[in-house]
Amino acid sequence: MSELKTSFTDKLFEQYEANLKYRAVEHAVTHNGLLKSLATRQSEVENDYTFSIDLTQDKAADQKASGRCWMFAALNTFRHQVIKDFNVENFEFSQAHTFFWDKYEKSNWFLEQILATAHLELSSRKVKFLLDTPQQDGGQWDMALALFEKYGLVPKSVYPESVSSSASREMNQYLNKLLRQDAQILRELFNQGADHSALQAKKEELLQGIFNFLAINLGLPPRHFDFSYRDEDGHYHADKQITPQRFYEKYIHMDLNNYVSVINAPTADKPYGRSYTVEMLGNVVGGPAVRYLNLDIDRFKELALKQLKAGETVWFGSDVGQFSERKKGILATTAYDFSAALDLDFEQDKAGRLDYGESLMTHAMVLTGVDLDDSGRPLKWKVENSWGEKVGDKGYFVASDDWIEEYAYQIVVRKDFLTDQERAAYEAEPTVLDPWDPMGALAK
Numbered sequence: 001m002s003e004l005k006t007s008f009t010d011k012l013f014e015q016y017e018a019n020l021k022y023r024a025v026e027h028a029v030t031h032n033g034l035l036k037s038l039a040t041r042q043s044e045v046e047n048d049y050t051f052s053i054d055l056t057q058d059k060a061a062d063q064k065a066s067g068r069c070w071m072f073a074a075l076n077t078f079r080h081q082v083i084k085d086f087n088v089e090n091f092e093f094s095q096a097h098t099f100f101w102d103k104y105e106k107s108n109w110f111l112e113q114i115l116a117t118a119h120l121e122l123s124s125r126k127v128k129f130l131l132d133t134p135q136q137d138g139g140q141w142d143m144a145l146a147l148f149e150k151y152g153l154v155p156k157s158v159y160p161e162s163v164s165s166s167a168s169r170e171m172n173q174y175l176n177k178l179l180r181q182d183a184q185i186l187r188e189l190f191n192q193g194a195d196h197s198a199l200q201a202k203k204e205e206l207l208q209g210i211f212n213f214l215a216i217n218l219g220l221p222p223r224h225f226d227f228s229y230r231d232e233d234g235h236y237h238a239d240k241q242i243t244p245q246r247f248y249e250k251y252i253h254m255d256l257n258n259y260v261s262v263i264n265a266p267t268a269d270k271p272y273g274r275s276y277t278v279e280m281l282g283n284v285v286g287g288p289a290v291r292y293l294n295l296d297i298d299r300f301k302e303l304a305l306k307q308l309k310a311g312e313t314v315w316f317g318s319d320v321g322q323f324s325e326r327k328k329g330i331l332a333t334t335a336y337d338f339s340a341a342l343d344l345d346f347e348q349d350k351a352g353r354l355d356y357g358e359s360l361m362t363h364a365m366v367l368t369g370v371d372l373d374d375s376g377r378p379l380k381w382k383v384e385n386s387w388g389e390k391v392g393d394k395g396y397f398v399a400s401d402d403w404i405e406e407y408a409y410q411i412v413v414r415k416d417f418l419t420d421q422e423r424a425a426y427e428a429e430p431t432v433l434d435p436w437d438p439m440g441a442l443a444k
Helices: 006-017 020-032 034-038 041-046 069-085 095-116 125-132 141-151 169-191 196-218 244-251 297-309 338-342 350-355 401-407 420-427
Strands: 225-230 236-242 259-263 274-278 292-294 314-318 363-372 378-384 396-400 408-414 431-433
Touching: 020 034, 020 338, 034 338, 069 095, 069 141, 069 314, 069 363, 095 125, 095 141, 095 169, 095 196, 125 169, 141 244, 141 259, 169 196, 236 244, 259 297, 274 420, 292 420, 297 314, 297 363, 297 401, 297 408, 378 401, 396 401, 401 408
Parallel strands: 259 292, 274 431
Antiparallel strands: 225 236, 259 408, 274 292, 314 363, 314 408, 363 378, 378 396
């Protein structure tokens, strides 16, 4: 190993002090912060909020201090359709209802994974992976679909937000504490020779405590409820003692099984035109497995554009913190000028960023529009976020096309937009990726 010698460091001092630009930038950054000092006018001018295809102006939702973006994004795609189909204003599904059942199912998923790996040493990478984060708020499209199909949906007015759904840190801390304790109980029973039925009986006993904990934090979910509304024409409508499952069937006029997840992961280990899944990734035991079709970025964008042109919004996952101006709602590779100010260029490509842990999907939002040039190519995309109305343009963001190419990783599109070859690839036996693969990241 080579140590850093004082003579070398002295040269670094000399080169820095000889560059007057660095001293000027130092003054700006130390007083205003790095990104604020390097923000460009170019990105704001190029990424205005005018789009040639613009599907909705509905009020933006707010996930607050929780990692529920993936379910907000999914519910927002349905919400726009409900507002249109039933002629209502500012309707929202209860995100807290889906949140409750996700926590409940993730707890069971974790305990089942603990039992499945009970024969492994505690030092095993898989066991450590499980125990590092027994459950968290994040998720993916297939996980949301599993919850909707099993537990249905309810209006937000029926199951409103709680402190723990809006700010989930404390609840997560103690739920994970409880789950790690439960994991020890189950592993020790396994090591004592307990059979499958005894282990399942103990797991069910432990789940009662988890259910009680969730109900106290989030509220007991309704099994039946009354729902009434008046449409924009003044007509009154009412459903009495409807179940969440029946409400889902009645108000969601979309066949969710006709939608597939398409990813763009240009790494050498994931050839295009094949399907993939991730070991240990999921929430509902017995629900649909997470599955992706990996396609090149041009086809990825083409599919998103087809769905927007057909009048449907697009659930998508991206690395939202990359070159992002949150307050103005601008996602653009030109948002900050590191080159001119610091002589630094971030030239790592998308595959390199995935392989070396620099980037992965962190957040899910909804594509609700796009601006096309005269030849029909996208210039920028309209994005519905779930961070409330105080950021961007009343909660909507704009993403440059370059940014989508570099930092968008997943979209959900109708299966009938795929070619026969693509559908066959999606339905084929998927390649199983490691639990810690970047494509297993959960959007928050």
